[in-house]
Each structure stands twice: as C-alpha cells, then as structure tokens.
Amino acid sequence: MPLRSDWSARTCSLARGLDVLGDPWGSLVLREVFFGNGRFDAIKKRLEVADNVLSKRLGWLLDAGLLAQRPYVDGGRTRQEYVLTPKGEDSLPVLNAIIIWAEKHLDAPSDIAHMRVIHSDCGLPTSSADTCSHCGTQLTAANTSWHSLKRSDHPLPLAVAPSPVSAYAVSTRTAPTQAAPAAETEPAS
Numbered sequence: 001m002p003l004r005s006d007w008s009a010r011t012c013s014l015a016r017g018l019d020v021l022g023d024p025w026g027s028l029v030l031r032e033v034f035f036g037n038g039r040f041d042a043i044k045k046r047l048e049v050a051d052n053v054l055s056k057r058l059g060w061l062l063d064a065g066l067l068a069q070r071p072y073v074d075g076g077r078t079r080q081e082y083v084l085t086p087k088g089e090d091s092l093p094v095l096n097a098i099i100i101w102a103e104k105h106l107d108a109p110s111d112i113a114h115m116r117v118i119h120s121d122c123g124l125p126t127s128s129a130d131t132c133s134h135c136g137t138q139l140t141a142a143n144t145s146w147h148s149l150k151r152s153d154h155p156l157p158l159a160v161a162p163s164p165v166s167a168y169a170v171s172t173r174t175a176p177t178q179a180a181p182a183a184e185t186e187p188a189s
C-alpha cells in the first residue's frame with residue numbers, strides 16, 4: 001500500500017505502519033467503515049471524494065488486509081460492500097488516539113467539529129485510546145462508540161469484523177464498484 005513512496009520495507013515499524021495508516025483518505029475510509037458505512041456511494045457521499053481517489057484507497061485497504069468485500073443485493077443486483085477484517089478492527093486504538101490527540105491539541109473550525117471516543121458501557125468519553133479512562137475496561141470496536149457532533153446528536157456504536165471469517169469474499173476481490181448514487185440511502189448518522 002504505497003503512500004507516495006513505498007515505506008513498507010522500512011526498518012522502523014512506525015514507518016511501516018504509516019505506510020498503511022498514514023494516508024488521510026485511507027483513514028477516513030476506515031472511519032466510515034467503523035461507522036457501518038461500507039458501501040461505495042455512501043462513503044463517497046460522506047467524504048465528498050472523487051471516485052478515483054476513493055477507489056484507490058479501497059484497493060489499498062483491501063490489499064493491506066484491513067478491509068474485505070461482502071456481497072449484498074441491491075435491487076436484484078449483487079454488489080460488494082466493505083467490511084472490517086480483524087486486522088482492520090485492530091486499527092481502532094490508532095484512530096482513537098488520533099481523535100483524542102486532535103481534540104486535545106488542535107483548534108476546531110466550529111462548535112460541532114468535534115468527535116469523542118465513548119466507552120459504550122459507561123457512556124463516558126475516554127481520554128485513553130485503548131482503555132476507558134473512567135473504568136479501565138479495554139476498548140474494542142464492540143464496546144466503543146464515536147460521537148461526531150456533526151454527524152449525530154448521540155454516540156454511534158462501531159462496526160466489528162464479521163464472524164466467521166468465511167463470511168468474507170476476500171478470495172474474490174473485484175474492483176471497487178461505483179454504483180448509481182440513487183441506489184444508496186443516507187448513511188447512518
């Protein structure tokens with residue numbers, strides 16, 4: 001998954017990790033899939049991104065094994081949507097850390113330009129990326145919600161990697177599809 005240049009063989013694991021997770025569009029695609037928003041047109045609508053930019057990131061994330069394709073039927077046609085793999089789900093603490101760091105250190109352009117990482121069981125925002133800073137519970141996609149004030153007035157539970165793994169269509173990868181915009185409903189927000 002080259003980002004500008006190929007960092008995948010660097011001797012530093014931070015550099016190798018950034019090769020996969022250091023691309024803003026790629027990480028925003030992961031954000032959408034964590035929000036359960038895994039269909040091409042819905043991701044495109046939410047990110048306001050060009051088809052070729054989105055297709056390239058979806059391809060990278062498939063090749064890197066963070067996403068898999070899963071078929072769904074849309075108006076009698078079978079299309080592919082994107083779901084997390086366990087490897088993709090494991091990126092959650094990284095994304096949580098970026099959100100928490102940005103909330104702490106970066107100015108927001110408006111009052112609603114905020115996102116909180118919530119431990120769903122206690123309902124409180126956490127200031128730690130991998131454990132709830134209130135109760136100490138290890139955070140997983142299954143017990144974490146993200147509250148994007150722009151997106152909704154309440155925290156949204158995150159998607160998890162479908163189980164069993166055989167539910168994936170990983171061995172039958174197809175090019176990212178570009179379905180008709182009218183085929184999609186507004187993503188859950």
Ligand SMILES: [Zn+2]
Nearest residue numbers: 119122132135
């Ligand atoms: Zn908690």
